[in-house]
Amino acid sequence: MTGKHRENYNRNYLQYVNSFDPPTKHFKNCYRAFMVGGFICCIGQFFRYMLEYLLGLSGDELAGTVSILLIFLGTLLTGLGVYDRIGRNAGAGSIVPITGFANSVASPAMEFKTEGLVYGLAAKMFTVAGPIIVYGVLAGAATGIVYYILGLFGAV
Amino acid sequence: MGLHTVTFKNKPCIVSTGTIAGPKEVQGIVGKYVDCPLQDDTFGEDTYEKAECKMLSYAISKAIEKSGFGRDNIDLMVSGDLLNQIISASFAARDFDFPFLGVYGACSTMAEAFALAACLIDAGYMKRIVAATGSHFSSAERQYRFPLEQGTTRPPQSQWTVTGAGGAVIADSGSDICITSATFGKVVDYGVTDVNNMGAAMAPAACSTILRHLQERKLDPGYYDLIVTGDLGALGSRIVKDLTWEKGVDISENHIDCGEIIYKVIEDEFQGGSGAGCSAVVFNSYLYRELKAGKLNKILLVATGALLSTVSSGQGESIPCIAHAVSIERAKEKAPMPAKAGKKKEG
Known part of the structure; x- marks a missing residue:
């Protein structure tokens, strides 16, 4: 079989396979993501109100404390083996909020603890979160540059 | 060839x-x-x-x-x-x-x-x-x-x-469940790159080995009580039936897949089981027991494997797959003599 022929053959095969792939249920996933993600945000908002009323926090202090509480919860649920069960049925609803970030750091840390505290736990901790940080910072910087340029022209 | x-x-x-x-x-x-x-x-x-x-x-x-x-x-x-x-x-x-x-x-x-x-x-x-x-x-x-x-x-x-x-x-002796022949697999790659769709990647390899086995031993698929594939899953099983049918061999009557039968799919198993343990567990427990009990006499075990690594899939390579087949049959006599056994070769 020549290269060209092979390519065509493979393309046909992939088309055939895709023709009856079980479809990813986008609507269902979106709905679940909305509900679960929204619920996590509601919890965050609840913390916010509580801290505001009970401890009288405000501004950056308030936002920081809420984040810390959510990260703690995300990590705790990961450690208890609950978060992956939520995540399995949540679409992306449990990944996007800050609890998802906590989960993505805690889960490889737990997993690779068996290879030692330095080369296992610490080194592998950011295998999932690393890309998020890199591209998050990059996207932040890019947005900053755009914002600065627009500011020069008085657009913002 | x-x-x-x-x-x-x-x-x-x-x-x-x-x-x-x-x-x-x-x-x-x-x-x-x-x-x-x-x-x-x-x-x-x-x-x-x-x-x-x-x-x-x-x-x-x-x-x-x-x-x-x-x-x-x-x-x-x-x-x-x-x-x-x-x-x-x-x-x-x-x-x-x-x-x-x-x-x-x-x-x-x-x-x-x-x-x-x-x-x-x-x-x-x-x-x-x-x-x-x-x-x-x-x-x-x-x-x-x-x-x-x-x-x-x-x-x-x-x-x-x-x-x-x-x-x-x-x-060399001691049981009437014999390995009568083996077909070694060729590496087959139809360009599937999705590591979550192993069934589709491996099905062509299974098809290639099954067809060669039947052709070289000059057998009909009906000769076997069961043609057992390793871990194609529900999706891959469907594909392998289609692919063999396309070549004029109908295995839909007696084909089963270890991955498909190992779980009651209730949680997240989706297409069924996979892994080296899949065919190992199903054959060595259930199928061997059925062979021993005389409920099955001739089976063809076609275990399929996806020969990828995390590096190759990270580099965007497609998944090369392989399938090896062994036919396992009940011998007529308990301790077969080599001379007699030779005659029975082609069923």
């Missing part, structure tokens, strides 16, 4: 088997037939890799124990697994005082080990060989995919790596 099927005249036979499986498999359809159902998937060890190794070791010991030969009379162990540098098999081999031949065929390892063992015995070089393999969901997941506790949604094409191990003692 060369001949890829080896026919065994001296009929090496499968004397005994040993199996072990994890909690999820035990609840499945064929799980209840294993020798040791585990309640705890770590098997009392502190890491999943150690658990996998211990399971494999258990399956080998159990098979030897049931064969009644005693550990001192085993000539060789042929084994492999899914982990890098086949550590489970090599580490399990530490427990045994006989030579070890490590093989890697991903999920096709069971059939590959059977075929090699049968070749060595048929040629008369060795008398008793133990062939075994296993896999563990958690160690495989760790190596190939995401950390276990990470909350991700599994795609509907995905399969669930079987936690379990199975082994068999193959000898």
Whole structure:
């Protein structure tokens, strides 16, 4: 079989396979993501109100404390083996909020603890979160540059 | 084209088997037939890799124990697994005082080990060989995919790596369940790159091996009571039936897939089981038992393997796959004489 022929053959095969792939249920996933993600945000908002009323926090202090509480919860649920069960049925609803970030750091840390505290736990901790940080910072910087340029022209 | 099927005249036979499986498999359809159902998937060890190794070791010991030969009379162990540098098999081999031949065929390892063992015995070089393999969901997941506790949604094409191990003692005599022939697989790649769709990647390899086997032995698919593929899953099973049908061979009547029958799909197994342990557990427990009981007489075990690594899939390579086939049949007489056995060759 020549290269060209092979390519065509493979393309046909992939088309055939895709023709009856079980479809990813986008609507269902979106709905679940909305509900679960929204619920996590509601919890965050609840913390916010509580801290505001009970401890009288405000501004950056308030936002920081809420984040810390959510990260703690995300990590705790990961450690208890609950978060992956939520995540399995949540679409992306449990990944996007800050609890998802906590989960993505805690889960490889737990997993690779068996290879030692330095080369296992610490080194592998950011295998999932690393890309998020890199591209998050990059996207932040890019947005900053755009914002600065627009500011020069008085657009913002 | 060369001949890829080896026919065994001296009929090496499968004397005994040993199996072990994890909690999820035990609840499945064929799980209840294993020798040791585990309640705890770590098997009392502190890491999943150690658990996998211990399971494999258990399956080998159990098979030897049931064969009644005693550990001192085993000539060789042929084994492999899914982990890098086949550590489970090599580490399990530490427990045994006989030579070890490590093989890697991903999920096709069971059939590959059977075929090699049968070749060595048929040629008369060795008398008793133990062939075994296993896999563990958690160690495989760790190596190939995401950390276990990470909350991700599994795609509907995905399969669930079987936690379990199975082994068999193959000898020159002592049983009427014989390995009659083996077809070694070619590496087949139809350009599938989706690592979550192993069934679609492996089905062409299974098809290639099944067709060659039937052609070279001049058999109809109906000759076999069952044509058992390793771990294509529900989706891959459908594809392999289509592909063989396209070539004018209809296997839909007697085809089953180990991956498809191992679980009651209730949680996230989707297309069924996969992994080296899948065909090892299903064949060595349920199918061997049915063969022994006389409910099945002739089966063709076609274990399929996806020969990828995390590096190759990271670099965007497609998934090369392989399938090895061994035919396992009941011999007419308990201890077949070589001269007589030769006549029965072509069924």
